[in-house]
Amino acid sequence: MKNRKEALQAALSCLDETSLLDLTRKLIAIPSHHGLENPEREMAAYLERFLAEAGLTVCRRLTAGGRFNVIATLGKNRSPEKTLMLNGHMDTVGVENMKGDPFSGEIVDGKIFGRGSVDMKAALASMIHAVLAVKEAGIPLEGQVVFAGVADEELWNAGTRDLVARGPRTKYAIVGEPTGLRIDHGHRALEWIEIVIRGRAAHGGTPERGVNAIEKAGKLLRILCDELLPAINERTHPITGPSTLNLGQIFGGTQPSTVAGECVIRLDRRWIPGESTESVLDELREIIRRLREDDPDYDGDVRNMRDMAMNTVGQPPLLTAPDSPLVRRLSEALSRFGPSPRLGAFPGWTDGGILSSAGGIETVVFGPGDLSVAHSDREFCPVDEVIRSCPVYISTLLDLCL
Structure with a gap:
């Protein structure tokens, strides 16, 4: 590729929106809620197969809590300054008292329904398809992008704590929690x-x-x-x-x-x-x-209530400057594809706190959907936000890793 603009156009031409929504629905259909013996086991196995068949370097790695992370990489990693992690959790809260089939993934009135749809399987699917679009376009990355599907975010964050302890470490990270496509560069x-x-x-x-x-x-x-x-x-x-x-x-x-x-x-x-x-x-x-x-x-x-001997990292704050390189690149990507860039603070807590405070990784939270419907009895994610998030991930990935 001669320049980033050509690389971006090539990657966008490889983005298949139908496949993106199909993967979102497939992930929703796989139960990964707390209350199961090992919530992420089936989903981790599925993602390992899916990513390997797509040609990525991938591993399914056991964490200290007996739960699985899925880690996939793309790029030569010749420059540690050009590395980005796309981080999302595979576990969900329980399905008790949900209205309708919690694993349906049905699309009605422009919304995709099911437990984990907004928190955060739609973002996982969008992140994966961003990486696959870059791979299918044959774009040689000077740096590296890491997809990390992590375990246990809804309780004690064993998955991301394991990443910080054992790697891989990256310069930048995006956590795909639902922000309504706002860039949240901090939380408590x-x-x-x-x-x-x-x-x-x-x-x-x-x-x-x-x-x-x-x-x-x-x-x-x-x-x-x-x-x-x-x-x-x-x-x-x-x-x-x-x-x-x-x-x-x-x-x-x-x-x-x-x-x-x-x-x-x-x-x-x-x-x-x-x-x-x-x-x-x-x-x-x-x-x-x-x-x-x-x-x-x-x-x-x-x-x-946290076991402070087992979890010494805790659940620390996320702090990234509003003029940081990552925030600037995401803002530029949003300007290309809309909506207009907005900055804010995430109202909840995310694994971004661990990546930022314990891992020293410049991190933001950015993903499709509205946090207010997460954990609800009728959880959903807007289809248009799922689709619009993927080009933003692609553009940011190329800006940081090319």
Whole structure:
């Protein structure tokens, strides 16, 4: 190829939109939801065969958690500065209470339906077809593109943690979570935190002989809502947006006629640069300490629900400058194919945090579909966004790896 423009036209001529949608539907049809013994096993085996038959260098690799990643590469990798990872998770949340067949992949009114359609099998199919279009066009890459279909994103991120630990490493990465084709160059870190308040069980007819853990938890909740939450809401960062705390679960006691001997509160805590795992745990522990000072019967502990021995990486923030090379190239690609480039922060957490903070890889989140319908009882991805995302991936791939 004489130049990038010719290379791009050659790759676009090899893009088959019908095959792209067929692959999306096939991936939706393969169950990979949590609740299965090994959620990604069947899908990983299928992708390994599909990518090998397409002529890519591919391997299906076992992670520490006994789950599989699928890694495929294209290019000579003569320059580490010209390497890009297209990263997407193969697992999905469960299918309980879904309306209709969760694995149908049916297309109705311009939408493709099924569990994982938007989160994120449509993006996986689009990324794969971007790589295949470049290969079929015979474009020799100076660098290398890596497709990484990863395991366990919906819980503890074993797949991408394995990539960071064992490679391959790249200069740039795109995580295909649904952004509505907006370039999200940052997001907050995430911790799931459990607070256990212990009391003393007694018969409900003689409550004075017990210590009611639910009553004690009420004191903690008042402080969380009246003091800590307003303070957290004041913390913000120009890339990630504001810090947050969500009271996600509370349960305690055994029956109405027994004084509750224990009450458990579980929190979702999204933190930003300037905070840390330890700082968010410590401010909760400080509240428990204050309550204990005022009430000698107060007994509570704060713990991170993540196994911090097994997962030392955690779920850190994603931080990429808005004027970074990757953001610029994606913006240029969007300008070529539409819609107009938009930048933002992803509202959820993604494997991009691990690639960015732990892997030192310049990373953004970019993919088709709306996050609000992910995990829903009628999940879907707009067909036009699936189709429009692929030329953007192709153009960015060539700009960075050619």
